[in-house]
Every structure is written in C-alpha cells, then in structure tokens.
Amino acid sequence: MTDRIAVVPGDGIGREVVPAAVEVLSALPVDIEFVEAEAGDRVRDETGEALPEGTVEVVSGADATLFGAAGETAADVILPLRAAVGGYANVRPARAYPGVDALKPETDLVFVRENTEGVYAGIESEIAPGVTTLTRVVTEEASRRIAEFGFDYTEARGDDVTVAHKANVMRTTDGQFLDAVRAVADERGAAHEEALMDALAMHLVLRPEEYGVVICPNLAGDVLSDLAAGLVGGLGLLPSANVGDDNALFEPVHGTAPDIAGEGIANPVATILSAAMLLEHLGHDEEGARVRSAVEAVLEDGPRTPDLGGSATTEDVTDAIVGRLG
Ligand code: NAI
Ligand code: MG
Secondary structure, eight states: OOEEEEEEEESTTHHHHHHHHHHHHHTSSOOEEEEEOOOSHHHHHHHSOSSOHHHHHHHHHSSEEEEEEOSTTHHHHHHHHHHHTTOOEEEEEEEOOTTSOOSSTTOEEEEEEEOSSSGGGOEEEEEETTEEEEEOOOOHHHHHHHHHHHHHHHHHHTOOEEEEEOTTTSTTHHHHHHHHHHHHHHHHTOOOEEEEHHHHHHHHHHOGGGOOEEEEOHHHHHHHHHHHHHHHTOGGGOEEEEEOSSOEEEEESSOOOTTTTTSSOOOOHHHHHHHHHHHHHTTOHHHHHHHHHHHHHHHHHOOOOGGGTOOOOHHHHHHHHHHTOO
16 A cells, blocks of 8 residues: 655755655655645745645645754744644654763653643733733643553553643643543553653653653643753754644654754754654554664764764765665
C-alpha cells in the first residue's frame, strides 16, 4: 500500500532539513508518494497567505505530514496544521546520544503533552486599561484522551509514567486533568506517579534518569520539554509528533534558525528522527528502527554539523545517515 505523505518544508532551514529527511525516507523500501505544499513567510510574501487553503487540503488528505518550520508566521501556520490533523497528542522525546556532548547523558524522556486545551487555547481579554484576563478550558474528555494515549505509548515502550500538574493551586482545572489521569490509570491497573510541575522541573535537571514518560497539560509540556532539550545537547536533535485519531504531523522542535539558514550547515537529525516517528506511526516499525540506528551511528562516529562541534554540512550528515541505513 502506498503511503501519501504531505511534505511542508516552510521557511529557513526547514527548506534544508526537510529535503534531507525526504532523502532518507526515499532510500528505504517503503512505498511513499510525497506531495509538496507550501506554508510560512515565503508563501505569504508571494501570495498574501501564510497557510493557503490548498496546503490544508493536502495535509488533511494525507496519511501523515512532515513539516519543517515557519518563521514569523509560525503561530498562523502550525496551530491550524496541528488542528487539521486532529493532533491532540504532542509527543516530544528528549534523549541523549553517545557521541553528543550532553549536560545529562543519562536522559531518555518522552513528553506526552495535551495539545488542544489549557492556556494556549485560552481566551485572553483586556477587561479594563491595564487589567487583563485569561480563561482556559480543561475538559474531562480531552484529559482522558491524552491519558489513554500516554498509557498506550508507555505500554509499548515499557517505562514509568509521571503526570505533571499543579492541582494544589489550580484545583479545578488541573484538578480535572489529574482526576482524569488517575481514573484512566485505575481502569487500566497502570502505575503512575504524580509530580507538581515546578518541583518536577528541578528533579528533571538533577535526576532525569528517574523519569520515563511524562504526561503534561499543554503549557507545562511546552516548558518541560524545552528544559529537557537543554539536558541532551540542543534543538538540532529533537523530533516531535502531533498525533490524532487518523492523521498526524511530524516536525522538528526547532524553528527556522535564521542565523544559519541558507548556509547548508543545519543539523538534519531532528527532522530525520521526526521521519522515523512518522514511519513507526504508519506501521513501518522496522524501517523506523533502521533510521534510528543509522542516526545513532552517525552521531557517535560523525560527521557532525557545527551545532554539535563538527564542521560537516547538512548534506554530509544526510549522506552518512543514508549510507548507514544497513
Ligand atoms: P530556532 O529553533 O529557529 O533557533 C534557535 C537556535 O538554535 C539558533 O541559534 C539556531 O541556529 C539553532 N538551531 C535550531 N535548529 C537547528 C538545527 N537544526 N541545526 C543547527 N542549529 C539549529 O528558534 P528561534 O531563533 O527562537 O526562532 C527563529 C524563527 O523560527 C522565528 O521566526 C520563530 O517564529 C520560528 N519558529 C518556528 C517554529 C515552528 O515552525 N514550529 C518553532 C520555533 C520557532
Ligand atoms: Mg516551545
């Protein structure tokens, strides 16, 4: 069966690292039809629209999407694209690799972040000059849905689950989230730990090896996963997935890196690992594993891009990864 993959490179280094990941996918024995579509500053400058209707159609109609990054239009592009795939679960693995200088080499975490509610989907108002408010919605349905996803994901991985919350202060909303996770855990007879998100931030810095899968409300997941990025050696390594019931979008955590865009030295690993997640999501577990081991081999032996202390180009690293697919 042919998989139809929407490819949306976007802006800046997105236009360098997404083609690199497509090159890796194309070197594998999987039947993929790639459909390119535009989004971001560049297409906005050409057409007036950062997210053309045609792109939303391509993404909605595909089996999965590989996205790069968008520049100043990022929020106008990525939030609707995540919604177009129904991506309620944001999965962000943060893992240290041999060969890469990491603050905490023993880190191997996966953040499962609720992607549709909380403060990022809240309603902000200025109710009087100098007085602003934010109303956020947290539902039992969405909280249960992310908990189910997190426990399913953990079962496959065989790991500990921690739920991050601040229900001691936000008793009603984070309380709702926590109660839903507890209920799902009870129904499944699954073990989980609970952690106040501020204290968890400290523990993750001191002892990341004690944690596995972390289920988080929206804002906490964003902050804690960036913290974890700092533990493992930087943005050039971190993939992510936005998973819905019957569609999904995969993207590096990083942005367009305007400081190095166009130089051909962006690290393609985050996007190539996002492509590995895409393969696994579509059931190509063996090919996904091949991509991961090729990436690990190249991170350990080089070549490496300048962000990892090397002097190789995006193309050098991509060719090396393709060469080690086995
Ligand atoms: P950024 O992630 O683009 O860059 C931060 C730093 O990390 C820069 O020094 C950059 O050179 C480096 N870096 C990032 N990815 C790298 C890679 N693959 N290889 C080597 N070095 C890498 O974040 P920044 O600077 O905050 O944002 C730049 C632009 O990207 C902004 O316009 C922002 O709106 C957009 N952005 C878009 C996102 C998206 O589309 N999902 C996410 C984050 C930012
Ligand atoms: Mg972020």
